[in-house]
Amino acid sequence: MNKVTQDQIKVQKIGTSKIDQVDFNKLLFGKDFSDHMFECDYIDGKWQNPTIRPFGPLTLSPAAKVFHYGQAVFEGMKAYKDDNGKVFLFRPDENQKRINKSAVRMAIPEFPEALFFEALHKLIDLDRDWIKPGNGNSLYLRPFVMATQAGVSASPSDEYKFMILMSPAQAYYTGDVRVVIAEHYSRSSNGGVGAAKAAGNYGAQFYPTNLAREKGFQQVIWTDSDEHKYLEEAGTMNVFFRINDTLITAPISDRILDGVTRKSVIALAEKEGIPIEVRPVLVSEIVAAAKNGTLKEIFGAGTAAVISPVSAFGYKEDVYELPSTDGGYSTKFKKALMDIQYNRSEDTFGWRYEI
Amino acid sequence: MNKVTQDQIKVQKIGTSKIDQVDFNKLLFGKDFSDHMFECDYIDGKWQNPTIRPFGPLTLSPAAKVFHYGQAVFEGMKAYKDDNGKVFLFRPDENQKRINKSAVRMAIPEFPEALFFEALHKLIDLDRDWIKPGNGNSLYLRPFVMATQAGVSASPSDEYKFMILMSPAQAYYTGDVRVVIAEHYSRSSNGGVGAAKAAGNYGAQFYPTNLAREKGFQQVIWTDSDEHKYLEEAGTMNVFFRINDTLITAPISDRILDGVTRKSVIALAEKEGIPIEVRPVLVSEIVAAAKNGTLKEIFGAGTAAVISPVSAFGYKEDVYELPSTDGGYSTKFKKALMDIQYNRSEDTFGWRYEI
Incomplete structure (x- = not known):
């Protein structure tokens, strides 16, 4: 697996990190999100404008096909930090292949492998502090793709949005x-x-x-x-x-x-x-x-x-x-x-x- | 079926109708939308703030559950105009019952019957001019409900949005x-x-x-x-x-x-x-x-x-x-x-x- 060195992702950094607002000892799974997110749009037949920006709302037409026809796929991954502050993903190539396999079945265009990894690198690197060391702690990553074209005819969308959100996590299940x-x-x-x-x-x-x-x-x-x-x-x-x-x-x-x-x-x-x-x-x-x-x-x-x-x-x-x-x-x-x-x-x- | 007389829907009318921008002889199914739309949010365990406002974008968290878990249901209905300008729906009680049946299966709260009909009445009445008489012409109605709570844990949303969009339509299929x-x-x-x-x-x-x-x-x-x-x-x-x-x-x-x-x-x-x-x-x-x-x-x-x-x-x-x-x-x-x-x-x- 080659690390990607191309440099095409635009980065808009957050002014002030929100990290101090989060109690890392009382995390609910998937509720809090890190400072930044990645997004990239599929328009006119190609993925374009890959951007990292502060986590924040999206503006979409109420006729966006994801709302009506569920044309959307996702992945779940985690970033872990060791006791020396090194950060690792676990078999991310598997997630990269699988999101594209899922996409094909849902008539969604595949997302480029190199850009998937470049986005992961840049995004995780920016929000490194959100990954806490210690057993069970991780930064849960949620890559997903959804149909964004406005239109309520039951046919595949011509436009999509690929995103990666990141959410700090502790161990998922407690108890029986x-x-x-x-x-x-x-x-x-x-x-x-x-x-x-x-x-x-x-x-x-x-x-x-x-x-x-x-x-x-x-x-x-x-x-x-x-x-x-x-x-x-x-x-x-x-x-x-x-x-x-x-x-x-x-x-x-x-x-x-x-x-x-x-x-x-x-x-x-x-x-x-x-x-x-x-x-x-x-x-x-x-x-x-x-x-x-x-x-x-x-x-x-x-x-x-x-x-x-x-x-x-x-x-x-x-x-x-x-x-x-x-x-x-x-x-x-x-x-x-x-x-x-x-x-x-x-x-x-x-x-x-x-x- | 009783018509609803309660008057709780807030109405924000459009400044200038967009109707002149639409060529009613060259409609693509589900592409153009009428001037107004209806929305109502489910928050804190109840449906609230029913509003008709100009058709326009929504602002949602990228973590809204509809994007990740497809928790959404919809209906399709049509309004028809006769040669005397009277407007009719066809068996709307069936759609009202079915959207709630669909909702139950998708763990979505049911939408109140009276409010469903009140919304249809007010919304269609506002955009009456968008319904053209003549065989095959109609105003396609798209009621839908989607999960809007932000959170990527795989569990039912606590918040939903019910909407009705309206799209002028001609006959749907042409040819074989x-x-x-x-x-x-x-x-x-x-x-x-x-x-x-x-x-x-x-x-x-x-x-x-x-x-x-x-x-x-x-x-x-x-x-x-x-x-x-x-x-x-x-x-x-x-x-x-x-x-x-x-x-x-x-x-x-x-x-x-x-x-x-x-x-x-x-x-x-x-x-x-x-x-x-x-x-x-x-x-x-x-x-x-x-x-x-x-x-x-x-x-x-x-x-x-x-x-x-x-x-x-x-x-x-x-x-x-x-x-x-x-x-x-x-x-x-x-x-x-x-x-x-x-x-x-x-x-x-x-x-x-x-x-």
């Missing part, structure tokens, strides 16, 4: 994560947009997730829309199951997001010699394993939460409590990933990317 | 409509949001529709995501098939939009004594009927196009040309619907709603 296995609602289907980080995939999950919350679960593990027989992903994270010593996760498909944390866990497992099976996961086998005591762990893997151990899952009328995961695979993978992210261990995979 | 039957991509699935007019449902169709266009088709007829065996809807319209003298259309489900034009066609067919079957429609039976000459018509039904006769459909490697539909069901239903919409026939169903 209880999940419920979907029996009625679904997230995606064959031939659909489930593998894309398309905006509408997320809004569509809010209602069924609210229903789950009313029953005491934080997230839904989605199943296939056809028969609800196979476990897929949890909407904001991929899901891993440990039966005895074997780790199992569903294969990616056009229904399941190709998660960066997911593929990193698989690579770590292979390196550690942990038996791993990437194959369709039956609900019935997980329920049976929970009943006979061979289900040792369930955990989610995603950028926001890194690794989220699941403490219980609900299915039909029953709730299955899982053993405590102290010392389990989730603890091991979380530590291994964070040691790489915070530059505390050797980066044998070449996943760190210094800014 | 050629459709292709989906064999790989899909629009929706059981347990998903296909029955909601959710923004993301439309953006997700753009890419497969582009692929269809490259092969000479204007629209895709979607099939079930599981086996692509059953014909469902065409994304911006429901679809009817005529085999011999029998009209056939798919039942509504959580994958298929409960179209107002669709249900009006069914009611008209029943009144006219046309045999109609509302049941799952196999791709194979339509292909067989095309081959043996019993497939007389295919047409789409939707607000934008009213009735769109289909001249040919593609399936696998073959293209099936359909007989000319002059004098067929599509011509009959289009005339019957437009005669009601333009106040040229008796309104036995009570579908007209005068503004």
Whole structure:
């Protein structure tokens, strides 16, 4: 991966930083934003006017297609600071490729790779102070693209805006994560947009997730829309199951997001010699394993939460409590990933990317 | 349906109308907007500040949830003017109910029925001159709701904006409509949001529709995501098939939009004594009927196009040309619907709603 040296991004710096207004010990995820943001417009068939300016409002037509047709995709990434003040991204090439893959599926023009990295470098460098060292602290990066052309005919936009926002974050989940296995609602289907980080995939999950919350679960593990027989992903994270010593996760498909944390866990497992099976996961086998005591762990893997151990899952009328995961695979993978992210261990995979 | 008499909407009138800048004989669908628009914000748990103001830009945070999570729903309606200058909507109660049904599925608060109608009345009345009489002319209305809270955590917004935009329209489709039957991509699935007019449902169709266009088709007829065996809807319209003298259309489900034009066609067919079957429609039976000459018509039904006769459909490697539909069901239903919409026939169903 080459660092970009071209210098075409216009930079308008903030007058006075807002950093003193933020309590970094009481961050709510995704609520506060750093001093600057990046934006670039697609007009007349090309990306133009890449600009870094103070985080602030946008002015858009109420007929902008993003409002009407959800033509928008995004990414989630994090910047980490080590104890010496060095700043790293984790596998940003994966996010760069994926936002363009998502864009293609949503009929959005791809964003140039070199400009993506140049924007990340300049933007993160400007707001370096917003990245706090210390385990769990990060600067969450939100690249996204949306359709900005005004017009309410149901057809692809001719104009788009690519942006990167940055939001300081602490560890994403606290406490137990209880999940419920979907029996009625679904997230995606064959031939659909489930593998894309398309905006509408997320809004569509809010209602069924609210229903789950009313029953005491934080997230839904989605199943296939056809028969609800196979476990897929949890909407904001991929899901891993440990039966005895074997780790199992569903294969990616056009229904399941190709998660960066997911593929990193698989690579770590292979390196550690942990038996791993990437194959369709039956609900019935997980329920049976929970009943006979061979289900040792369930955990989610995603950028926001890194690794989220699941403490219980609900299915039909029953709730299955899982053993405590102290010392389990989730603890091991979380530590291994964070040691790489915070530059505390050797980066044998070449996943760190210094800014 | 009671007309609303309460008077709580603030009105800021435009200084000088833009109507002279619009060529009403060369309208592109959804491109020009009338002088005024309606907006109302959901803040602190209630809808407030309903306002009509000149059509113009919005100022939103780049972190507004609609950009990131597609939490947005919309409706499409039309206002028609008869030769005496009276203005009518067509079954607006159906749109009012449906936008709230869509909202519930997308975890968006419902918009009050009385305020919906009061807004329609005041807004249309202000921009009455934008509605031209004459067959095919209308003012297209676009009510929509979107999530406006700033924050990139994947959870429902606490703040929303409901708006109504109005765009002068002529007949939507001109020329032949050629459709292709989906064999790989899909629009929706059981347990998903296909029955909601959710923004993301439309953006997700753009890419497969582009692929269809490259092969000479204007629209895709979607099939079930599981086996692509059953014909469902065409994304911006429901679809009817005529085999011999029998009209056939798919039942509504959580994958298929409960179209107002669709249900009006069914009611008209029943009144006219046309045999109609509302049941799952196999791709194979339509292909067989095309081959043996019993497939007389295919047409789409939707607000934008009213009735769109289909001249040919593609399936696998073959293209099936359909007989000319002059004098067929599509011509009959289009005339019957437009005669009601333009106040040229008796309104036995009570579908007209005068503004």
